[in-house]
Amino acid sequence: MAERQPPVSNFYIACRNNDIDTVKSLLETMITDEINKLEPNGSTALHAASYYGHHEIVELLLMHGASRSIKNKYNYIPYDEGKTDTIKVLLSRDDNKDRFVGDSNNSIEWIRIGDKIDQEAKAIRKMLKAYSNQNKNKKKKNLINMIDLGSYKDIDKIKRYFNQANELNDPTYIIRAYTEETEFYQRLNRELARVHQLNLTDENQRQLLDFLHLICCHSDLRKYDFQDEIYRGMNMDVNDLKQYEIGAKIMTKTLLSTSKDRRIAEKFATKTGISTGGTTIKKACICKYKIRKAHTALAIQELSVYPQEQEVLIVPYSAFQVVQIQEIRSDYGVITEIELRQCKSHVETHTAIAVGGGLFATAMGSVVGLFLDNEDDEN
Structure with missing residues (x-):
C-alpha cells in the first residue's frame, strides 16, 4: 500500500x-x-x-x-x-531596466578601444596576481564583508544575502545579490568606475579587492564557466558607433550582464530615444560575444532572481575584437549587429575567471591578475 x-x-x-x-x-x-x-x-x-x-x-x-x-x-x-x-x-524584470543594455554615454561600459589592449590586460594581470597570492594563506572570520556603497532602497535585502554567504560559506549568495533589481549592482559598478589606479596597500580599496578575490577565485563558482555565443544590447549614436569598426579591439571595463537568449538583449536594446523632430538619437545595437576560453564568463541562470533571462556574466578586462558589423531585421525592428570574438592572445594567456570580475575591475584599473588559472603563464 x-x-x-x-x-x-x-x-x-x-x-x-x-x-x-x-x-x-x-x-x-x-x-x-x-x-x-x-x-x-x-x-x-x-x-x-x-x-x-x-x-x-x-x-x-x-x-x-x-x-x-x-x-x-x-x-x-x-x-x-x-x-x-x-x-x-x-515574474519578469521591467523592460525599462538597463541590465542587458549599455549606453554609449555611460562611462562604465568600456574602458578603452585600441590595438594594444591585450598587452594592457597582461600588465593588469601581473599587478593583481600579487594580491591574489598574498590572500591565499589568510584566515578570515567572514567569507565577505558588506560593501559600503552608501544608503539605498532594498539595502536590507542585500545585507541578508551577505549574511547568508557568511553563515553558509557560500559565494553564490553574492551572485544572487547582484542579480537583484536593486541599486546594489548599479552603485557597485559606478564605484568601480571611480577608481582608476590600483593600490594594493590602499585600505580604501580593501573591500573591493577582498570582494573581487572571493568572487573570482572561489572554487564553488567554477562549475558555472561558460563558452559559447552570448548577447548584450547597446544604444549608441552614430559617432560612437564609428569606433566599432572591423578589426577594432575592445577591453571590457566592468562586469557585463549578457544573455544566452538573443531576444532578451534585443528587447532591452530597442528602447531607443527619439528627438522631437522624429530623428533617432541612439541606434539600437546588439553585441554578439563569442567566448572562446573557460573562466571568462559564467552562466548564472540557476542563481539569478530572474532565471528565465538566461543570464551570463562577462568578467572585466576581457579583450574582444570586432569581426563583423551589419544591419539586420529583428522582431523589434532594424538593429545594428556587432560581432565580437575573444582575442586570441587573451585566450592563450588564460586571462579571466568567470563571474564577479566586472564588479570590481573598473574600480581598480587592474583586475585580470586575479583571474589567472593555476598555471603560471605570464606570456
Whole structure:
C-alpha cells in the first residue's frame, strides 16, 4: 500500500484558492523561508498562484520575498508555470531596466578601444596576481564583508544575502545579490568606475579587492564557466558607433550582464530615444560575444532572481575584437549587429575567471591578475 502524502499547508491552499484575505493575514507573521517552502506536493505557493493565474496573490508573494528561481518537482520555476501574460510580466524584470543594455554615454561600459589592449590586460594581470597570492594563506572570520556603497532602497535585502554567504560559506549568495533589481549592482559598478589606479596597500580599496578575490577565485563558482555565443544590447549614436569598426579591439571595463537568449538583449536594446523632430538619437545595437576560453564568463541562470533571462556574466578586462558589423531585421525592428570574438592572445594567456570580475575591475584599473588559472603563464 502506497504511503500517504502529507497535506500541504494552509498557506499554500490559500494561495492556490486565491484567498487574498487569508494570504495577507498569514504573511504578517511568516518569514521568507516559510513563504518559499517546497510543499509535500513538490511546489511552492508562488508556483500554485502562478499556475492558477492569481495575479494579486503573485504580487503579494513577491512583495514579501517569494523566490522566482525555485524549481518544483517538474523542474519548472514559477515563470514557467504562469498561464497568463499578466503573470509572466509580474515574474519578469521591467523592460525599462538597463541590465542587458549599455549606453554609449555611460562611462562604465568600456574602458578603452585600441590595438594594444591585450598587452594592457597582461600588465593588469601581473599587478593583481600579487594580491591574489598574498590572500591565499589568510584566515578570515567572514567569507565577505558588506560593501559600503552608501544608503539605498532594498539595502536590507542585500545585507541578508551577505549574511547568508557568511553563515553558509557560500559565494553564490553574492551572485544572487547582484542579480537583484536593486541599486546594489548599479552603485557597485559606478564605484568601480571611480577608481582608476590600483593600490594594493590602499585600505580604501580593501573591500573591493577582498570582494573581487572571493568572487573570482572561489572554487564553488567554477562549475558555472561558460563558452559559447552570448548577447548584450547597446544604444549608441552614430559617432560612437564609428569606433566599432572591423578589426577594432575592445577591453571590457566592468562586469557585463549578457544573455544566452538573443531576444532578451534585443528587447532591452530597442528602447531607443527619439528627438522631437522624429530623428533617432541612439541606434539600437546588439553585441554578439563569442567566448572562446573557460573562466571568462559564467552562466548564472540557476542563481539569478530572474532565471528565465538566461543570464551570463562577462568578467572585466576581457579583450574582444570586432569581426563583423551589419544591419539586420529583428522582431523589434532594424538593429545594428556587432560581432565580437575573444582575442586570441587573451585566450592563450588564460586571462579571466568567470563571474564577479566586472564588479570590481573598473574600480581598480587592474583586475585580470586575479583571474589567472593555476598555471603560471605570464606570456
